[in-house]
Amino acid sequence: MLLLFSFTLSLSIGSSMIPITEVWSVLLGKGDEVSTAIVINVRLPRIILAILVGSALAVAGAGFQGVLRNPLADPYILGVSSGASFGAAFVILFGLQSALFGMYSIPIVAFLTGVLTLLLVIKIAMTSGQMKKETLILSGVVVQAFLGSFISLMVSMSGKAINEIVFWMMGSLTMRGWEYPKIMAPYLFIGIVILLSQGRALNLFTLGERQALHLGVNVERTKMVVLVTSTLLTASAVSVSGVIGFVGLVVPHLIRMVVGPDYRLIIPLSVFGGSIYVLWADTIARMALMPKEIPLGVVTSLLGAPFFAYLLKKGKKGVKL
Amino acid sequence: MIVAKELCKRYGSRDILMNINLSVQRGEVLGVIGPNGCGKSTLMKLLSGAEKPTKGTVEINGKFIKSYKQRELAQTLAVLPQEAIPEIGFTVREIIEMGRYPFQNWLGEETKNTFQEESIVDQTIEILALKHIVNQTIENISGGERQRVALGKVMAQDPTVLMLDEPTTYLDIGHQLQMMEAVKRWQQDKELTVVVILHDLNIASMYCDRLVLMQDGKIQTIGEPAEVIKEETIASVYDTEPIVIDHPRRTVSPQIILDPQ
Amino acid sequence: MDNMFRRIAVLLFLFIVTIGLVGCNTQEENKEESSQDQNSSAEVEEQEDGSQEESKLETEYPLTVTDATGTEVTFDSEPTKLVSLIPSDTEILFALGAGDEVLAVDDNSNYPEETADLPKLGSTYSGLNEEELIALQPDVVFINTQLQPEVAAQLRAKDIKVFGSNPQSIEEIMEAITRTGTILNNQEEAKAVTDQMNEDLQYVKDKLANVEPKKVYAEYSAGWSFGSGEFANDLINLAGGENIFADQESWFEVNPEEVIKRNPEVILYTSGEEGAGQENKEQILSRDGWDVIDAVKNERVVGVNSTKASRVGPRITESLIEIFEAIHPKLAE
Numbered sequence: 001m002l003l004l005f006s007f008t009l010s011l012s013i014g015s016s017m018i019p020i021t022e023v024w025s026v027l028l029g030k031g032d033e034v035s036t037a038i039v040i041n042v043r044l045p046r047i048i049l050a051i052l053v054g055s056a057l058a059v060a061g062a063g064f065q066g067v068l069r070n071p072l073a074d075p076y077i078l079g080v081s082s083g084a085s086f087g088a089a090f091v092i093l094f095g096l097q098s099a100l101f102g103m104y105s106i107p108i109v110a111f112l113t114g115v116l117t118l119l120l121v122i123k124i125a126m127t128s129g130q131m132k133k134e135t136l137i138l139s140g141v142v143v144q145a146f147l148g149s150f151i152s153l154m155v156s157m158s159g160k161a162i163n164e165i166v167f168w169m170m171g172s173l174t175m176r177g178w179e180y181p182k183i184m185a186p187y188l189f190i191g192i193v194i195l196l197s198q199g200r201a202l203n204l205f206t207l208g209e210r211q212a213l214h215l216g217v218n219v220e221r222t223k224m225v226v227l228v229t230s231t232l233l234t235a236s237a238v239s240v241s242g243v244i245g246f247v248g249l250v251v252p253h254l255i256r257m258v259v260g261p262d263y264r265l266i267i268p269l270s271v272f273g274g275s276i277y278v279l280w281a282d283t284i285a286r287m288a289l290m291p292k293e294i295p296l297g298v299v300t301s302l303l304g305a306p307f308f309a310y311l312l313k314k315g316k317k318g319v320k321l
Numbered sequence: 322m323i324v325a326k327e328l329c330k331r332y333g334s335r336d337i338l339m340n341i342n343l344s345v346q347r348g349e350v351l352g353v354i355g356p357n358g359c360g361k362s363t364l365m366k367l368l369s370g371a372e373k374p375t376k377g378t379v380e381i382n383g384k385f386i387k388s389y390k391q392r393e394l395a396q397t398l399a400v401l402p403q404e405a406i407p408e409i410g411f412t413v414r415e416i417i418e419m420g421r422y423p424f425q426n427w428l429g430e431e432t433k434n435t436f437q438e439e440s441i442v443d444q445t446i447e448i449l450a451l452k453h454i455v456n457q458t459i460e461n462i463s464g465g466e467r468q469r470v471a472l473g474k475v476m477a478q479d480p481t482v483l484m485l486d487e488p489t490t491y492l493d494i495g496h497q498l499q500m501m502e503a504v505k506r507w508q509q510d511k512e513l514t515v516v517v518i519l520h521d522l523n524i525a526s527m528y529c530d531r532l533v534l535m536q537d538g539k540i541q542t543i544g545e546p547a548e549v550i551k552e553e554t555i556a557s558v559y560d561t562e563p564i565v566i567d568h569p570r571r572t573v574s575p576q577i578i579l580d581p582q
Numbered sequence: 583m584d585n586m587f588r589r590i591a592v593l594l595f596l597f598i599v600t601i602g603l604v605g606c607n608t609q610e611e612n613k614e615e616s617s618q619d620q621n622s623s624a625e626v627e628e629q630e631d632g633s634q635e636e637s638k639l640e641t642e643y644p645l646t647v648t649d650a651t652g653t654e655v656t657f658d659s660e661p662t663k664l665v666s667l668i669p670s671d672t673e674i675l676f677a678l679g680a681g682d683e684v685l686a687v688d689d690n691s692n693y694p695e696e697t698a699d700l701p702k703l704g705s706t707y708s709g710l711n712e713e714e715l716i717a718l719q720p721d722v723v724f725i726n727t728q729l730q731p732e733v734a735a736q737l738r739a740k741d742i743k744v745f746g747s748n749p750q751s752i753e754e755i756m757e758a759i760t761r762t763g764t765i766l767n768n769q770e771e772a773k774a775v776t777d778q779m780n781e782d783l784q785y786v787k788d789k790l791a792n793v794e795p796k797k798v799y800a801e802y803s804a805g806w807s808f809g810s811g812e813f814a815n816d817l818i819n820l821a822g823g824e825n826i827f828a829d830q831e832s833w834f835e836v837n838p839e840e841v842i843k844r845n846p847e848v849i850l851y852t853s854g855e856e857g858a859g860q861e862n863k864e865q866i867l868s869r870d871g872w873d874v875i876d877a878v879k880n881e882r883v884v885g886v887n888s889t890k891a892s893r894v895g896p897r898i899t900e901s902l903i904e905i906f907e908a909i910h911p912k913l914a915e
Contacts, residue, residue: 033874034842034843034845034874036874037842037871037872037873037874038839038842038843038871040871041870041871041872041873042838042839042842042870042871043839045870156707156708156709157708158707164803167835172805172835174805174835174836174837174838175804175805175838175869177869177870177871178870179870200422200425200429201422203411203415203419204419204422206407206409206411207406207407207409207416207419208402208404208407210371210402211400211402213371213391214369214371214395214398214399214400214402215395215419215420215422215423215474215478216391216392216393216394216395216396216422216423217391217422218390218391218392219391256410260410260411261409261410261411262411262415264429286837286839289834290837290840291827291830291836291837291839291840292830292834292835292836292837293805293834293835293836293837295835
């Protein structure tokens with residue numbers, strides 16, 4: 001309901017002031033040419049992409065939090081964003097934006113490097129067929145720091161006043177058109193279904209891995225499925241939008257505070273929560289300084305950080321985090 | 322029924338368990354006792370399939386444990402670990418329902434017979450007298466109640482083999498006995514095969530059919546309580562000299578009185 | 583988490599700095615600086631007057647010139663060991679025929695071709711190699727005070743003679759060329775260069791007499807454009823165009839809805855040397871929703887050499903003609 005409301009409202013407001021009645025007549029196929037182009041081909045795909053990216057990040061955040069049993073885990077904790085940023089920075093620095101895979105060079109390379117980073121992290125963390133979550137988080141931190149220094153190096157090497165690498169990393173949903181949401185939607189759907197099916201297992205994970213094991217959960221396999229699925233979701237979101245912070249951390253957290261610890265609820269509700277969060281953040285990003293854009297990652301963090309601080313403060317008194 | 326043959330476990334270059342052979346009959350309660358570091362918990366990890374032995378085999382109900390699928394094993398074997406249930410925000414009822422996991426499909430529906438789940442969970446709540454707190458979260462109940470919830474989760478699993486790792490630790494004597502009585506009633510009711518690690522030798526003596534006394538990764542003695550709880554045996558294993566007396570009201574449960582010099 | 587916070591903080595900082603740099607500088611400081619430029623050029627002219635009696639233009643040393651940082655720079659004799667830390671000044675030095683006196687340049691100086699063989703001293707963004715610069719013992723180092731606001735003070739603290747310029751218009755670029763010619767005692771060459779530039783300017787002006795400006799959207803990189811107060815905006819105006827975002831200031835990421843709404847007649851994008859960047863054109867033409875824009879309908883999407891357009895050097899009028907031809911192809915025939 002809230003999502004539907006946000007969707008309609010966000011569609012109706014935009015930097016080009018098109019009256020709501022006009023938006024509706026466009027949707028009914030009666031608008032003039034310019035309004036139709038703006039609403040149908042610019043605003044609508046962007047809103048849909050915001051919904052997709054938001055739900056991917058939030059649901060991946062829920063997955064990471066569940067499997068690492070750490071409410072502070074976010075989709076970037078295992079270095080996926082650093083990996084994707086590394087790939088994107090590489091493409092931008094060497095001017096390969098169109099050379100490798102046409103206009104999709106950055107997203108494809110970012111996606112691949114994001115996924116490769118996770119594999120590297122798992123490889124480092126894996127000892128005799130098992131992954132300890134502490135080792136996993138630590139190796140994520142290590143890989144992240146390592147890639148981070150490379151990214152800084154590339155930013156300094158690019159030597160431009162308007163640094164495309166920096167702005168890519170700050171995240172944006174502008175100029176994406178219909179192709180991106182079309183490509184992303186099916187994978188997102190599959191990913192969400194897989195994570196939904198793991199909700200009950202993730203509940204048992206809260207008891208500890210050994211107890212989960214004795215209740216019939218194939219612990220290592222579940223960990224792998226959830227980690228890989230969450231990573232793919234994160235990487236696909238990051239590759240189309242850049243690094244959008246705090247969604248994957250705050251949204252599942254907030255949902256947990258409202259509905260309790262049950263992942264059978266947290267995962268589907270994170271889909272909606274993430275959608276709404278990013279949709280509104282992006283609406284602010286395109287509206288606040290119009291006709292200028294604000295980097296989306298800046299908006300989500302600007303909103304997310306104080307909100308998160310508030311949750312932490314409040315959480316200390318009542319609800320257990 | 323549990324059969325362990327020539328079990329060995331080695332971590333790095335340290336031998337934790339050496340050549341353990343034992344079998345537990347259906348409906349039997351086997352207590353595992355021994356000083357800290359003797360390998361009790363490792364033995365339980367091997368018997369329950371949480372870890373693989375370096376050498377040797379474990380059979381549960383006539384089938385090698387390594388050939389069970391995780392879910393299939395959980396339908397037969399339940400484990401009550403030593404650690405208390407962490408503060409995770411679930412309610413008592415939700416935690417007990419978790420015991421039904423191995424019997425549910427991925428949508429959370431019972432795969433055997435649907436009507437059974439409700440009755441097992443409800444029965445468990447009834448038996449363990451948890452009805453008044455079913456909707457409380459785990460954070461808000463007492464230590465004794467928490468341990469009963471942990472037992473409830475295991476009971477909901479409806480196993481034929483049960484393993485308990487020091488179920489009475491952290492409990493006062495009243496709750497210790499309450500806990501052991503609950504386990505015993507359930508065990509007799511369902512004819513469960515039970516392996517239980519116990520620190521308290523007097524409780525072990527009263528509730529177990531047989532005891533395994535372990536020392537340095539090996540079985541020191543195995544037999545009925547009266548054969549194991551002997552002054553000289555205890556003295557040699559625990560490095561203290563207690564007094565062993567007969568229980569004034571029971572015939573087969575020798576009791577220990579500590580007597581530090 | 584920590585990492586996350588830090589990254590966001592850094593990015594936010596960079597963002598603000600970028601906006602701030604481009605924005606504030608152009609608005610306030612530049613007014614001061616450009617008036618200083620005029621002062622200094624006035625001085626130069628006085629001296630020119632003095633020497634113009636002779637048939638060949640000769641500079642008399644010692645020569646004192648005030649640069650864009652407001653510092654009086656004195657040359658006791660003709661400087662012959664030159665370093666340029668900014669591509670536009672490098673181009674000026676070579677255009678004035680002083681190329682063989684240039685000892686070293688910055689990493690971004692890549693025109694003319696001869697620069698390829700010169701030692702490179704880093705760049706303002708990735709750090710300058712000050713040690714090597716000092717070791718060269720140059721007579722003067724040329725910098726741009728807008729793009730390199732701290733470099734002058736840094737190098738002067740190490741007793742290196744720095745001459746900063748900061749031209750904000752084609753006229754000021756020509757003044758800067760004249761001034762540099764005076765400093766180097768290459769006044770004849772400077773006159774030849776500025777004469778050609780004046781000719782280019784006049785050509786465009788003549789063509790555009792009584793012509794209505796066309797609406798132009800200029801894209802620096804996907805989704806990035808600029809408003810008034812930017813040199814590029816002035817270039818578009820001179821070339822007979824009107825930036826659709828002239829109501830904005832400095833560089834910014836545009837909202838694509840607004841581009842559609844403002845319906846430009848011509849879209850300019852940046853291309854490299856030799857027409858590279860064709861894929862940018864295809865990308866612009868294929869953007870969802872942009873098909874209703876006049877420029878896209880009529881395929882008036884044209885690449886502009888970004889290096890020429892962004893360097894305040896002798897090739898700026900070539901760039902002006904290029905942009906003029908892009909906006910008014912029929913007039914250019």
